[in-house]
Amino acid sequence: MAENRPYTIYINLNSLPQGSGAMAEQESSTLGGLFGENATEADAMNAAKHIVSFATMAATADRIVSTAISEVSMRTGANEYEQRLETGYSAEKSIIGAGAALAIGAATGTLPIVALSMVMSSVNKALNISQKATQLNMAQSLEDISINMQNIRAGTSGRRSNNQ
Numbered sequence: 001m002a003e004n005r006p007y008t009i010y011i012n013l014n015s016l017p018q019g020s021g022a023m024a025e026q027e028s029s030t031l032g033g034l035f036g037e038n039a040t041e042a043d044a045m046n047a048a049k050h051i052v053s054f055a056t057m058a059a060t061a062d063r064i065v066s067t068a069i070s071e072v073s074m075r076t077g078a079n080e081y082e083q084r085l086e087t088g089y090s091a092e093k094s095i096i097g098a099g100a101a102l103a104i105g106a107a108t109g110t111l112p113i114v115a116l117s118m119v120m121s122s123v124n125k126a127l128n129i130s131q132k133a134t135q136l137n138m139a140q141s142l143e144d145i146s147i148n149m150q151n152i153r154a155g156t157s158g159r160r161s162n163n164q
Helices: 041-070 072-076 079-108 111-154
Strands: none
Touching: 041 072, 041 079, 072 079, 079 111
């Protein structure tokens, strides 16, 4: 077990080969994509600022639009209209997000990765829509069964026409 004793470490810089320093060399990194091989740190910082400002503006705009859509049914009583607006806005938000991801992927040189993730996202979205449609169809079937059972219990099943 280690004891609390003082230790002294000596580094002899005279033993290093001529022309080398004690510090590791720094290599410049380059960005691919639109920046090319001649990108500087200022270019990278400028791009990062634009990406961050876009994300901030997008989040603020999303909050404003989502709040306005969520108040439609309270203001007008039109629940179905609110659901249509939410669905349309969700689709538009996905398209805008995909466009932004493609732009960032093209700027940073990761376009193939972004394209693959977009394909996977599309498959996920299609699966989500399919599952939601199945849920709605099942809910409609169960509601129909429930209405028929209520009619049987009330004794009105088969005695009235569809118009009564």
